[in-house]
Amino acid sequence: MTHVRFSLQKKLLIFVGAPFVLLVILLILLLNGSNRETKREEMKISPSDITFPVEVAVVRKGELISWISANGYAQALREVEVKPKLSGQIAKLSVKNGVHVRMGEVLMKLDDAEYQLALEQAESRLLNARVEYTLAKAGAPGGRDVSKYNRQLDSLRATYQAAKEKLKDGMITRDEFARIKRDYESLLVYTSVNPEDVVAVKTGLSDALHEYEKAKLNLSYTELVAPFDGIIADCFVREGGYVQSGMTCMKVIDISAVRILCEITEADLLKLKVGDPAVAEFVAIPNRKFYGSVAEINPVIDSQKRTALVTVQVANSGLLIKPGMFASVRIGSEVLRNVVIVPRSAVLVRDNRPLVFTVEGGMSQWKYVQLGRSNDDYYEIQEGVVPGDTLIVGGNYNLAHQSRIRVEALRQY
Known part of the structure; x- marks a missing residue:
């Protein structure tokens, strides 16, 4: 009886579940069919129907600079220790x-208390000396017998000249010659100075003036x-x-511009000259470039490193650069002027040939180009495009000839 009951339950389960299984299989088949139709529709889309977003720039002429790279540390333009x-x-x-x-x-x-006192004392001594000078000058004789002293001077001059010859011949000693020379030079000074200067010295006015100036100078210090x-x-x-x-109490620094000392290899040194353009970038100041030029070139080569020191000076707008900051520097060693240049991002290589894409009528145009010189930023274009052409500089990697494009941005370079 139990076996019969179990058999009936099993038949009932199969009878009820079979339609459900068939329904699931039917749904799966329908979904697969829908996916195939979607794929067929996708395969029908032509590449020409796809619109590619791109960035463009207008081809222009400009300067192409060959750069020499170096590193260095910023220094103040001027620095003085206050002592x-x-x-x-x-x-x-x-x-x-x-x-x-x-x-x-x-x-x-x-x-300055001590130096104020010293100045006051110097002023007092100067006043006394001026009084003595005035009194001495008022009581001095009317003049000197100039002709008398001139005759003596002529006689001593002859004696002095003769003594020089005798010294050469060994006829007199050096001490004897020194005495003759002293007498001659003393009389020469006396006859050539102003009599009032002599009075000033004798009365102490000259010394008092010197002491006063010294005391005033010390106070200013x-x-x-x-x-x-x-x-x-x-x-x-x-x-x-x-x-x-x-x-050293402090420093005063001028950082309106900064100087960067760079080590340049001897091979590159001959390519540089004072005034060559330079660009500096600092790790501490991201996304900013500071422009300047070569200020100095040390002509001495380090025998161990085989390098020379070149000083670059750059403007420090906003005083952002601080002395000691590490800098990456590029120095322009050669400048090509008025040549057609394009950003490096615009140039692709297909079949081992360089090419660019331009825009004409909303479509990309594949153009082979002949490259000239280049640097980290630009290529010189000798043939293929001309100034005024609209050049695709971004979003060009997946383009083909005459792809439909949509301009997202216009770049300046």
């Missing part, structure tokens, strides 16, 4: 690192000023601290 000429305590510090200063601006002032417009750097002194004469 006091006197020792003393810092009474006032007016600046700190990074501050912009103007030429002549006071950076630091030393305690208590103020340290900026030698040019620039920025304060490496300032490690503090107000109230003590500094020694000649100690």
Whole structure:
């Protein structure tokens, strides 16, 4: 009885499930048929019906520069260490690192009490000396017997000339000659100076004037000023601290432009000259180029490295470049002017021949070109395109001749 019941259940399951299986098979066949139809429709699409998005540029003439690559570190255009000429305590510090200063601006002032006192004493001594000079000048004789001194001078001149000959012949000693020379030169000075100058020396006026000027100069040394417009750097002194004469207190740097010292191989050195164009890029300042030129060429070759030092100077717009930054530099060694140039991205190679695509009537045109010289950015085109042609510079890798294109962007180069 159990066996009969199980058999009936099995027949019922087969009877109910068979239509469901047939339905699934039918759906699969329908889907496969639909996919085949879709593929057939896709295969019917012609490549000429596809529109390719591209970027274009207008062919032009320009400069093609052959570049020499080098590396280096940025240096300030000008840099001066601020050092006091006197020792003393810092009474006032007016600046700190990074501050912009103007030429002549006071950076630091030393305690000047001692030097103010020295100047006052020098002024007092100068006043006394001027009084003595005025009194001495008023009481001096009316004049000197110039003819008397001139006769003596003529006699001593003859004696001096004779003594030189005698010294050559060994007839007198060097000490004897020195005495004759001293008498002659002393009288020569006396007869040639102004009598008032003699009075000034004898009364101490000349010495007093020198002391006064020295005291005034020392007082001026208590103020340290900026030698040019620039920025304060490496300032490690503090107000109230003590500094020694000649100690470096800070630096004033000018980074309106920077200089980059590059090592150039001896083979490339002969290709360069002062004034050649240069472009610098810095790791710390991505996507920016700084333009300048060769400022100096050291003609000495390092015997070990076989390189020479070439200094490139570039403008520092916005003062973004800081001394010590690492730079990649390209120096233009040769410039071809007024030649047809195109971006490197525009040139493709098919069948081992260089070609470009231009645009005519919304379609790409395959044109073989003859290349000239090149650099990292451009090719010189000697034949194939002319200035004014619309050139495809982006999206050209999958193009064929007379493909339909859509201009997405117009580039300038």
